[in-house]
Amino acid sequence: MSLGLGPSIDYEIVNQPNVVDLLVSFCYASLYTRASSTDGGIREFPTGLGLQVPKIRKPDSRTPESNLYVDSQKHRYVTKKHAVVLVDPLEVDFDWDNSTAKIVSNPNEVDLEEGQWIVVSTTVLNKSPNPFPPEQTILHHARVVSNISNSLHLNVVSRHTIPTFSEWFNVDVSTVREWVGKKSIPGYIVTYDDDLDDLRDEYQKAFSMMIILASLPSVAKMRTYLMSNQLQQLALAKWNKMSRASVNLLRWIISSNRSYIVQVSEEQTDARRREKIYGVDGWLQFRFAQGSPEKEGLFRQALEPIKKRQKTLLAWHGSGLDNWHSIIRQGLDFSRTLHGRAHGNGIYFSRTFDYSVGYSNYQGTVNTAQIWPHSSLRIQAAISLNELVNSPKDFVSAEPYFVVQECHWTQCKYLFVKSMGESKPGPDKNITTVTPKVVNTDGVPEFVQDPDWVTTGTHGSMLFVPKYAFPSAGDGRDDAVGSRKNELGESEIISSDEDEEDVKFLYPQKALRQAIQTYETDFRPGTLDLSTLPQLAPPSYATEISQKALGQEIRKLQKIQSTTSPHLLGWYINFEEIRNMFQWIVELHSFEQTLPLALDMKKAGLTSIVLEIRFLRGFPMSPPFVRVIRPRFLPFIQGGGGHVTAGGALCMELLTNSGWSPANSMESVLLQVRMAISSVDPQPARLEGTTYTQRDYSIGEAVEAYRRAAANHGWELPADLLDASLNA
Known part of the structure; x- marks a missing residue:
């Protein structure tokens, strides 16, 4: 299944929950970087969608006070008491257990109507033996059920801590609930009616989107809901556990993805198991390809003059989690310089997994503040295995790294993800992170690498790469052509000095069959009346x-x-x-x-x-x-x-x-x-x-x-x- 290339987000959540988790996690990491720094992270924001976000801003010295308001003539009142800036807040007494709120002060005369989406912000003092952090702010996303004489009955659908930019401030909501006790606590209400397009600062847009994503339930819970009564054809848009803003943002994340992504199964009986690459133990695998036929065509054109047996090379590319949201939409490029360009301008690749993974910022630990709070995967790092045109002499550099200036000479084929797994295993767990120890590749044809440019797996291990995943490398021979039987019945690899024409001469029927299967179609353009x-x-x-x-x-x-x-x-x-x-x-x-x-x-x-x-x-x-x-x-x-x-x-x-x-x-x-x-x-x-x-x-x-x-x-x-x- 192709995310963004399917019938609906509901369908994709049911059929590829881990891929949806992956997309949301990449988006969250990119927003984290954009909200906390002056550059990097997400490149394109959802525009023209009418995405409504809460009136909550990130305290930031870069934001002048006038930029806190969407309409400076209307909004004049803010409070900065709860580790965030709240615009047009109503002061309330909030009953956590009963989901009710009594309005204490409404200086801006904000009207709250039945069915309206709001956020209640509450700050609770730390009463645990460990006094750090001294207090914690919780955001409660809710719909107004009724408003009678300034007494609100709420349907609270989600609670989470404020997205922070230090992992030391992450505290579980259930822990904070224990600090509250049974009494009502003071809080503030803000409405959910600022248009994302109207926010003036991109880091404030990123922060607002982080808040909405933090309010999402886990993908596993969404999937459970959608499958709970298939006869009724349930839809997320009708679920009372998600705000309209969260559904719309999730839809944008999925539908704006321009890549083909599907998880490679670990199940022995699954047909996709034949696509598994061996030699990268402990990493989840996803088939990955850009969805542009134009780029695919340019890549194939670049392969035409290559007369070597191996028309393509394999190489790794590591990048931080905050970059993958853009990579899967726009492909690899070198428009941004993150680690210098000591070997020239271009996209950098390595034939050594352990070297490239260093550029994914993975050192065995990860800043958990950039992990989507409800992720089951809890991604630590991501690295791609790429197919390159086998012409290193035309690269900007071939040693010690491949530096490729022509972007269409590269194609991402696999994405490898290091998962922490769920922090707390639960009944909705749906991922498997254990790679089987037994390697069984019987009947699976292998992609034979160029012996001069061999790419290795984790800790220098040899890779077994299935040929199914790299049709571009086809050289006119079928799977059996890659080896012959010698007099002892042992496999003998065809030497690299046997070029493509030699093989076609030796195996004409197989070459013809492969060519027909790959290149011919019975469709003829221009014949429709x-x-x-x-x-x-x-x-x-x-x-x-x-x-x-x-x-x-x-x-x-x-x-x-x-x-x-x-x-x-x-x-x-x-x-x-x-x-x-x-x-x-x-x-x-x-x-x-x-x-x-x-x-x-x-x-x-x-x-x-x-x-x-x-x-x-x-x-x-x-x-x-x-x-x-x-x-x-x-x-x-x-x-x-x-x-x-x-x-x-x-x-x-x-x-x-x-x-x-x-x-x-x-x-x-x-x-x-x-x-x-x-x-x-x-x-x-x-x-x-x-x-x-x-x-x-x-x-x-x-x-x-x-x-x-x-x-x-x-x-x-x-x-x-x-x-x-x-x-x-």
Whole structure:
């Protein structure tokens, strides 16, 4: 499964909880650095999402008092008593056990209404034998149930300490609760209605986001809730244990991820076990790849002139936890200098695991203040195993480290994570951090490294790397070509002086079979008869902003399509035939041949799935409407899947207001739609019949099915949905 490339965040939490934990943990670490320093950490903030944050600021000498307020004319009152700056606070007496609060003072006349989200800030004196820290502030996130004569009844959904920037100040909430006793305690209430975009300082934005993430329940608890009653199709957006802000921020973290990440299983019976790399004991493994077909195409082009047996090299890259949130979105680059550039400008790699891991700031200990409080993984460090073009002579430096200036000459393939595990094991524990001692690689073909540039694992151990994970290194030979039997029946490695052409000569049938499997597709661009499809006139609501946004998307996709092999891309748009930029016809093709959908298509004589994308009045602020035109799919209730509704619309949270972000590119939308249709969970997509007769889905039935799906999941529909059904 690809995070950010799936049908919904709920689906991804259920199916890949550790990957979601990983993404949230990386984000939290990046926010920690940005909030506590002048540089580093998160590079891009969620903008244009209307993300509401509490009126709580970090005490910081860099922040002038005028910047504490979103509206300086309205807000004039703050208090700095609780280790934070509270804007427009109401003074209250708070009953921890009964979740009630009595308003004592309301100098700014803040109105609190039923259903409103608030935060109660309480500071408690340390009554333990250890007097450090002398006091601790707890934030209670709550929804107002009722407000009768300034007496509030609250539904408290989360409690946590204030995000600190020193691990010495971390105290468990249950410990603080014991200090309180049975009495009411003084506190302050602030509302949850500042827009993140309006905060003037980036470190204050980062601090506000840390507070929201600290209020999240663990991924395991989210998963337990979602699976508690699958017949009701529960959704996080409906759960009373999460604020709308926390759901929206979690959605942004997942949907803005542009990489393919999936955990490599430790289970002996799991198919993904064959992807496991041996020689890195004690580290969790994740398959990792950037999701850009354009970069993949450039990487493959760079491999074409390489005539060596091993077209690629392996190398490690270590980086601090606070950098990985950006790396998995933007890839490795050298725009920031963190450790100097003694060997030139470029991305630094090492063939020694122990050396690279030093740059992850892992020395056996970690500053726990940067760990997401509810993480099950509790990540200490992360390091990636990367594939490089095997041309060290063209690197900026090859010794003692690889320094690569061409970013597209590198691809992250694996992510290794050092996990502390849960601090307190509980019933919702869902991770395994123990690497099996027994190494069984029977039947798994090995990626053979270039003997001149061998990369090693922990403590200098030899790596066993499965060839499945590195298809780019393919040299025209199948798995059996890497070795031959000598007269004694022992394996004999082909010497490095046998080049690619020699192997093709020695093993022509195997080379041909590999080439056909890798490079050919039965799809032929430009053969679709567009006259049989809906043709809409440009809409009257076309604005300059939307036309500019669509023009940029079209130019970007044209470039990607022109530089990427069709079978690698998996989608096709006939740009020359676009007469209305608000309506696109897209063909999805070259599906994995073992998918039931691909088998059905072959029987029906079809080489593509035809989609229509209609851009609504509010684009790019509202999502496009995406539907299948042909062929018809087997409905879900009859055993179909692939997230295609009975009317042909796509059942994806991404394509509703609940999951859409203006930051989404159409490249990512096409990737996500293709991934959703290819998904076999909970059941694979199937065609309605394998004897194809042209019976297209209508726009009316697609819109109606889209409405039903959104209602069932609790997703918010675009206000301009009516535009999709006009001029059908």
